[in-house]
Amino acid sequence: MEVREMKIKEFCDKVAEGTPTPGGGAVGAVVAGLSASLTEMVANLTIGKKKYQEWESEMERIVEDMENIREKLMDIAKKDMEAFNEVMMAYKLPKNTEDEKKEREKKIQEALIKAADVPFELARIVRDIIKDAEVVTEFGNKNAVSDALSSAELCRAAFEIAKANVLINLKYIKDESKKEYYKTELEELENQIYGCWNRIKELIRENDWL
Numbered sequence: 001m002e003v004r005e006m007k008i009k010e011f012c013d014k015v016a017e018g019t020p021t022p023g024g025g026a027v028g029a030v031v032a033g034l035s036a037s038l039t040e041m042v043a044n045l046t047i048g049k050k051k052y053q054e055w056e057s058e059m060e061r062i063v064e065d066m067e068n069i070r071e072k073l074m075d076i077a078k079k080d081m082e083a084f085n086e087v088m089m090a091y092k093l094p095k096n097t098e099d100e101k102k103e104r105e106k107k108i109q110e111a112l113i114k115a116a117d118v119p120f121e122l123a124r125i126v127r128d129i130i131k132d133a134e135v136v137t138e139f140g141n142k143n144a145v146s147d148a149l150s151s152a153e154l155c156r157a158a159f160e161i162a163k164a165n166v167l168i169n170l171k172y173i174k175d176e177s178k179k180e181y182y183k184t185e186l187e188e189l190e191n192q193i194y195g196c197w198n199r200i201k202e203l204i205r206e207n208d209w210l
Contacts, residue, residue, distance in 0.1 A: 003030065004074040020088070025080030025119050028161030032122060033073040035154035036129050040066035042136040042144045042151070055139045062132045069125055076122050080165075083115040087169075112169050116182060119165035123189050126162060130155040130196040137200045145209045152200045159193050 003011060003026060011030065015022050043059040043066070046052045052059070090111040093104040130152055137148040163186055170179050204210050 002074070003077040021081040021084050022077065023080075023084065024161050025084070025122070025165045026077040028119065028122055028158045028165065029073045029077035029080060031154050031161065032126050032129060032158035033070050033077075035126070035133070035151045035158060036066045036069045036073065038147045038151035038154070039129060039133045039136055040070075042140045042148045043132075045144045046136065046139075046141040049141060052139065052141060058135065059140065062135065065132065066129070069129060072125060073122075076118060076125070080118045080122075083111070083118045087111040087115050108172075109174060112173050113175070113178060116166050116169040116173065119162040120182060120185070123159055123162040123166070123186065123193075126155050126159045127189050127192050127196075130193050130200075134196045134200050134203075137203055142209055145204060149200060149204060149210070152197050155193065156197050159190070163190070 040063050043062040046059045090107040093107055095101045095104050133148055133151040166182055170182055173179055
């Protein structure tokens with residue numbers, strides 16, 4: 001069953017089982033989905049309010065973007081489980097002959113790269129969510145500023161989950177150029193995400209919104 005079709009308790013029970021999937025990557029996608037939902041909620045609570053009329057079109061844009069992102073994240077949860085299963089299948093390939101060993105190693109490396117790509121995609125999406133979380137914090141309905149902050153905190157958690165899942169696969173990837181690419185891009189994403197997170201905290205503190 002796909003994550004998008006599960007009830008919350010059902011998903012939690014499935015994660016708690018003694019099976020590798022759904023694991024951290026799928027959980028990270030769901031956490032990011034909740035973050036996007038909160039950002040979208042604050043935007044919706046801002047639309048139609050005379051006090052925030054200047055930001056109406058921007059809030060409408062955020063609602064549309066978050067809807068699309070939530071759909072993508074459900075797909076990422078599914079892809080994360082599939083990618084892990086592909087890695088496990090690759091490790092189970094026969095290795096009795098030299099040709100089998102070469103083919104097995106090739107499949108393992110391909111599967112590991114795919115398993116790193118999925119959480120890396122999650123990290124990039126988290127960056128997009130927290131940018132809009134910053135917008136709704138600054139210009140959205142101040143009665144929902146705690147929800148905007150909650151979105152930012154979930155983004156931070158989802159990014160750390162994504163980062164950990166990229167790095168654990170990088171340990172076994174042999175392509176040094178690929179490893180360097182992931183590490184450089186992750187560092188840039190981390191700077192952007194934590195930059196937004198810090199600005200959100202500063203906005204709330206400076207304006208005494210909470």
